[in-house]
Amino acid sequence: MSARSKRMHRWSGWLFVSPWLLGLALLFVYPFVASLIWSFTEYDLLTSPRFVGIDHYERIVREIIQGKGFGKALWNTFYYAAVSIPLSIMLAIGLAVMLNWKVRGQAFFRTLFYLPSMVPMVASSILWLWLLDPRDGMVNGLLGFVYETPPLWFQGIQEGMSFSSPLQFGSKDGLTLMSLWGVGNFMLIYLAALGDVDASLYQAAELDGAGWLRKFRYITLPMLSPIIFFNLILGIIQSVQAFTQVYIVSEGTGQPAEASLLISLQLFLTAFRDLEMGYASAIAWVLFVVLALATWGLFRSSRNWVHYRGVRM
Amino acid sequence: MFQRIMLAMLLILAGIVAVWGATISLTNELPADREEVVFWHFWSGPDGEIVDEVVTRFNQSQDMYYVRAVSMPGNNFDMKLFLSITGGAPPDLINQDDPIVADWAFRGAIYSMEEIAPPGEVEQMKSWLLPSALSLGEYNDRLFAVCNGLDIRALYFNRELVEQALAEVAPVELESVEQLDRIAELCTKYTEGELSQIGYLPDPRRLWAWGPVFGGDFYDEQTGQVTANDESIVKALDWMTGYRKRLGANAVATYRQNDQSLPNKMFPLLAQRYAVILDGQWRVRDIEAAQQASRAEDQPVTPYGVWPLPSKSRRGKAGWVNGNVFLVPRHAKNPKGAWEFIKFWTGMEGHEKDAAKLCAAGGWIPVSKQVAESEEFQTYLNAHPLFARFVEFAATDQVPTPLVPGANRYYREVNNLVQRVLYDDKVVDLTAELSALDQMMQEHIDRIHQRPSFAEDHADE
Known part of the structure; x- marks a missing residue:
């Protein structure tokens, strides 16, 4: 190949990747850098940003200490993530294990349990508003046999998994239930992973006299651990990004009394309702750092519990 | 063959796009x-x-x-x-x-x-x-x-329910909030120990209406001070909280006004969940439609009335x-x-x-x-x-809601506070809560005011 054609070849390569590079620069790198700069400014979208140093970060620390504003949203998101992620993992694994049983109608059941995750978020949010209505909802109709005063769900500020109001489910618990409804995607990944587990492992365990619980504990779970790890990280990211469902059930305000104000909604309200783009950028950056730390922590811990093909990494 | 089919499909698609584009340009055409x-x-x-x-x-x-x-x-x-x-x-x-x-x-x-x-x-x-x-x-x-x-917000009432409860003709106007409380109490019903009808229940979003009715102001334009802890506003919130104390937070949240469970977000007054409800003029259409439907089906027509907010006894403003x-x-x-x-x-x-x-x-x-x-x-x-x-x-x-920069958040935060107070049985110090909100909003508004206003920013233009 001549030098000229080599050059042409190189240029055509750049030309082909240029749409992607342009997209990366405009839609990712620029906003990424701009938001970092804005986080040190007072910026309302309409007038030029004004440098304010670390004021926004100080405010974030203050609000975390007071448990207001960002502090409240951070707690709500933490609660939502802490309850919904383990539950969704357990439910998805449980369903995947059951749907892996060789029974008649296996394909039908697999489709049935996957279907809810295909329902658009807006439609499922409205459906859940009806299902979890404290007075006329179907869920409380059933819980009425157990509870003297049924949970308030999206109208309640209580936290059903907290010590202060145990099993008195409020709006965040409603959101958690909604997230479990869409567990089909996770389930599908577990199902695929289960098909990949070497049958000889189970046979060897059976020869050693292991029951189904032991096989599940010592074979299935370790073999699924890379997927659990993957879904755990994905779950954390999804919890922080949860917006549509929160916006719909709380009428865009995080009501009642900010009980369903997750970070993504707070960021939206701060940036586009209160016109505090600088502060919203600072929130986004703090969130980025928190997420990065959580992911790093998970990667560190994964050495102790994630097994790749039976080998602990 | 495949290429021909693809070509034909492309031509059809291009034709559709062309027709669509022409229609758009026609509808957007600006007269000369x-x-x-x-x-x-x-x-x-x-x-x-x-x-x-x-x-x-x-x-x-x-x-x-x-x-x-x-x-x-x-x-x-x-x-x-x-x-x-x-x-x-x-x-x-x-x-x-x-x-x-x-x-x-x-x-x-x-x-x-x-x-x-x-x-x-x-x-x-x-x-x-x-x-x-x-x-x-x-x-x-x-x-x-x-x-x-x-x-404009006013108190709609189901005339039949109110007159049954009072055993007399409904008043043309309410004299005081105490009279509203009395009617609310008489019209609240329980069936088999469970709440089945609310006389009246304050909407958490309407401290903005009841505050001024009690004689309060949310903002002092002269001094530029947020006055959410104004004595009269505290009294108004205390009055609203009285309903929670009587009915319980659970009932207050369950019977909330913006009830999503009713078909097509039906006006709760028409569903007879409330005897008296605070709402805006757009509900007149719903009431008239319901009355017309009853007439068409030869059913008895439920009469409704409207009261202004009872502000005179408190020397407050007419409403929000x-x-x-x-x-x-x-x-x-x-x-x-x-x-x-x-x-x-x-x-x-x-x-x-x-x-x-x-x-x-x-x-x-x-x-x-x-x-x-x-x-x-x-x-x-x-x-x-x-x-x-x-x-x-x-x-x-x-x-209106005070015309001050940051009012949008002020509006939201007041509603949040009232929800917190009404939807939870926990006893809170209302003055302290409103004072904390006052301080938070003052900081927010001051922060906005610290920016040069647009007029100052462009003074040299």
Whole structure:
């Protein structure tokens, strides 16, 4: 190949990747850098940003200490993530294990349990508003046999998994239930992973006299651990990004009394309702750092519990 | 063969796109010698059709301007507007109903009418508008927004239920909140130990109404101080909390007013969940429709009435007003055309009949006394006596959410606080809670004020 054609070849390569590079620069790198700069400014979208140093970060620390504003949203998101992620993992694994049983109608059941995750978020949010209505909802109709005063769900500020109001489910618990409804995607990944587990492992365990619980504990779970790890990280990211469902059930305000104000909604309200783009950028950056730390922590811990093909990494 | 099929499909697709493109260009065609006025609003359905109608009438009356109305979802309206302003291509006129006028004015997102219209006409507009309508648009002695439809809240009541409970004819007006409490108590019913009907229940969003009724103010314009912990507002919140104490937080949250469980978000008064409820004039349409349906089915027609908020005994204001306002975004290409449309809509300069027709079609409260008193509108009021009461209340001293930068968040935070108090049985110190909110909002408003206002920022331009 001549030098000229080599050059042409190189240029055509750049030309082909240029749409992607342009997209990366405009839609990712620029906003990424701009938001970092804005986080040190007072910026309302309409007038030029004004440098304010670390004021926004100080405010974030203050609000975390007071448990207001960002502090409240951070707690709500933490609660939502802490309850919904383990539950969704357990439910998805449980369903995947059951749907892996060789029974008649296996394909039908697999489709049935996957279907809810295909329902658009807006439609499922409205459906859940009806299902979890404290007075006329179907869920409380059933819980009425157990509870003297049924949970308030999206109208309640209580936290059903907290010590202060145990099993008195409020709006965040409603959101958690909604997230479990869409567990089909996770389930599908577990199902695929289960098909990949070497049958000889189970046979060897059976020869050693292991029951189904032991096989599940010592074979299935370790073999699924890379997927659990993957879904755990994905779950954390999804919890922080949860917006549509929160916006719909709380009428865009995080009501009642900010009980369903997750970070993504707070960021939206701060940036586009209160016109505090600088502060919203600072929130986004703090969130980025928190997420990065959580992911790093998970990667560190994964050495102790994630097994790749039976080998602990 | 495959290539031929693909080619044929491509040709068909190109044809569809071409026809579609031609249709679009035809519908957007601007008449010759006319300047386009782009108007963004969030009305849709029957209200959207009424807006289209008034736009058509305006366009027919004009030989200079041509309004193109664009209906868009209200959820992210603000975000789209700011991006359009920042991008240098805003619409010429928008409609809004949030308490954002002062905030946007301070930041320079909108023109004051003094900047776009002759001074004489602005003065005429100020005297044309009802005081409550004017109060929604004036900030720093300038008119930044022109109200195009008032929203007034009053107490609807089911006459049958109230008269049964009182064992006498329902009063024309309530004398005091205590009288409302008595009626509420009498009308609250339990079936098999469970609450089945609420007499009255304060809506957490309406401390904004009850605060002024109790004689309180949320903001002191003279000193620039947030006064959420005003003694009268504390009393109003304490009064609202009384309902939670009597009924329990669970019942208050369950019987909330914006009940999603009712089919098509049915007005809870019609479902007989409430005997008395605080709501706006738009509910008259629902009531009349329900009454008409009962007549059509030869069923007994339930009579309803409306009371103004009982403010006299507390020497407070008549209530809380909000509404839709016209705003002209900064850098709009045709603000003068926008002003002409505003005058047409509000009925100024001989357009009373058009404005009356518009208000009657939409069931909207006119923003001007002259329009309300016009023959056309009086005919409408005679046919809709419940609505007539709201028009009457619009002329009383209704107060808006304070016109101060940051009011949007102030509005949200007050509602959050009231929800926290009403939806939880935990006993809280209301004064302390309102004082904490007061301090938080003062900091927020001060932070905004620390920025140079748009006027200061552009003083040298």
